[in-house]
Amino acid sequence: MKKKILTVLLISTICLSLMACGSSDTKVIVSNSTSDVATTSTESQTTGYVFNYDGIDIAVDADAAPIIEALSDPQEYFESPSCAADGTGKLYTYADFEIQTYPDGDNDLILYVLLRTDNVSTAEGIDLSNSRDDIIATYGEATTESSSALQYEKDGMTLQFLFDGDSLISIEYDSSLN
Numbered sequence: 001m002k003k004k005i006l007t008v009l010l011i012s013t014i015c016l017s018l019m020a021c022g023s024s025d026t027k028v029i030v031s032n033s034t035s036d037v038a039t040t041s042t043e044s045q046t047t048g049y050v051f052n053y054d055g056i057d058i059a060v061d062a063d064a065a066p067i068i069e070a071l072s073d074p075q076e077y078f079e080s081p082s083c084a085a086d087g088t089g090k091l092y093t094y095a096d097f098e099i100q101t102y103p104d105g106d107n108d109l110i111l112y113v114l115l116r117t118d119n120v121s122t123a124e125g126i127d128l129s130n131s132r133d134d135i136i137a138t139y140g141e142a143t144t145e146s147s148s149a150l151q152y153e154k155d156g157m158t159l160q161f162l163f164d165g166d167s168l169i170s171i172e173y174d175s176s177l178n
Contacts, residue, residue: 048155051113051173052123053097060157060175064101064108068092085177096120102177115171122159128168135161135168 050059056070074092082089087103089111096117101108121127124138135150136142139159144151150161162170 048157049152049159049173050123051097051115051120053120058099058110058113058173060110060112060173061177062110064090064099064110067110068099102175109175111175111177113173122171126161126171128171130168131166132161132163132168 048059050057052058053071056067058067071092071094074094076091076093078091078093079088080091081087082102085102085104089103090101090108092099092101096115096119098114098116100111100114102111103109115121115128118128126135126138132150139150139152142150143153143158148163150163152159156176158172158174158176160170160172160174161168162172
């Protein structure tokens with residue numbers, strides 16, 4: 001039940017944020033391909049908080065091409081005009097997380113990484129099963145804190161933990177552009 005609520009919440013948030021961009025040039029592409037892509041480690045050139053999945057560092061504002069290539073095919077792929085920059089933003093949805101990109105010249109950069117399930121965790125070991133106290137014990141006092149969120153800022157990016165009451169419902173790595 002919690003996963004269904006989280007899924008509906010995430011889809012609603014994405015749809016609302018994309019509607020705010022205000023364009024009718026939206027294209028949706030759904031892929032359910034089962035082809036295997038070899039996963040290899042990619043080097044992160046950025047500092048701050050970095051999500052690591054199967055040896056692949058995924059940092060905000062990093063070049064998305066080598067990261068997306070190293071990951072398996074996404075369950076879903078969505079394109080729309082970017083709210084963060086001129087051009088097309090891309091959303092790659094995987095089983096346990098999603099990656100949103102923004103255009104920067106000829107490259108796409110990582111705008112945010114959203115952890116969707118407790119099957120994945122931050123590099124520091126926090127996942128959706130952890131409590132507010134666990135997060136504070138791991139990261140210290142938040143840069144910004146409210147009853148529904150803890151935000152940590154480091155090197156121009158934000159690591160955000162969102163709550164519904166006492167339940168951690170979302171972990172998001174955000175670029176300063178987001």
